[in-house]
Amino acid sequence: MHVILVMSLTYETLFAFLLNSTTTGAISLPVFTESWIRKWEIPTGNNDSSAPDVVRKIQEETLNDKVEFLYCDLASLRSIRQFVQKFKKKKIPLHVLVNNAGVMMVPERTTEDGFEEHFGLNYLGHFLLTNLLLDTLKESGAPGRCARVVTVSSATHYIGELDMDDLQGSRCYSPHAAYAQSKLALVLFTYHLQRLLAAQGSPVTANVVDPGVVNTNLYRHVFWGTRLIKKLFGWWFFKTPDEGAWTSVYAAVTPDLEGLGGRYLYNEKETKSLAVTYDLDLQTELWARSCQMTGITDVSQDTFSG
């Protein structure tokens, strides 16, 4: 089994992994993927120095020595492209891509490419990464053993609104609305991607996951009172990071979802997302705009008309 870990700036979130084995044990994959989302007790920083420790821990936990670190900054289209180039040079298959990284309620600021950070990182970063890896996913999947794209959204998407005239929130910035919009965009993206993959007859599926309310560092930018309540009572009403990982792990490995995509999953069950996410025109429009913003070709019109 080869596992490639694509890690965040702090090496806490590994948002992509690869399994190169048809005989991967039912236990090893969940163990690996649970490890993947678990918060390592590692000092944060934006240099590569912590990477060897994380890799070693995962190797120990999964009894798998083919674990590698590759750097990718999702807030930079250039970094994503560089990562994909390096990844492809390795000429190894990709069976599961989990789009997990994210920021929440950050102050108004932009990514390297000038996008509002929630939209640019949470949404466009994953949009570009997935699209650049689609050919590898397609080559790696097979009928009856589809490759999978699992994208982590949030219940916050239910209160999200997509402002197609101001996707960057430049008119009136609200950190909460910007986060909700990015998570809503990920649901629309997943549904459109699934339709595209199905129309192309590709052996790849795409599902979207809501992990629930999980006790993590994601809340570091929220109001201090909320942080205090979380600190005092978080153990009571928040999921642990391991519990928060379960639905992603389920989406990544369960045989129940073989060949099935376009599902919104919560607590390992399919549930309905916000009504507007099923709007095909909106999905198509957002996809087209995202292609323009990230500089990739929009193949969906040809696919759906042909």
Ligand SMILES: NC(=O)c1ccc[n+]([C@@H]2O[C@H](COP(=O)([O-])OP(=O)(O)OC[C@H]3O[C@@H](n4cnc5c(N)ncnc54)[C@H](OP(=O)(O)O)[C@@H]3O)[C@@H](O)[C@H]2O)c1
């Ligand atoms: N926790 C919850 O209650 C909850 C609820 C619903 C959905 N979610 C979703 O679950 C996912 C995981 O979040 P979490 O709760 O585990 O929060 P977290 O502990 O803050 O993890 C988010 C990770 O994303 C990484 N990241 C941030 N900017 C990045 C970049 N430019 N490039 C690559 N990685 C970057 C962060 O690294 P840095 O530390 O360097 O910033 C961090 O490791 C997110 O998509 C979040 O929206 C969480």
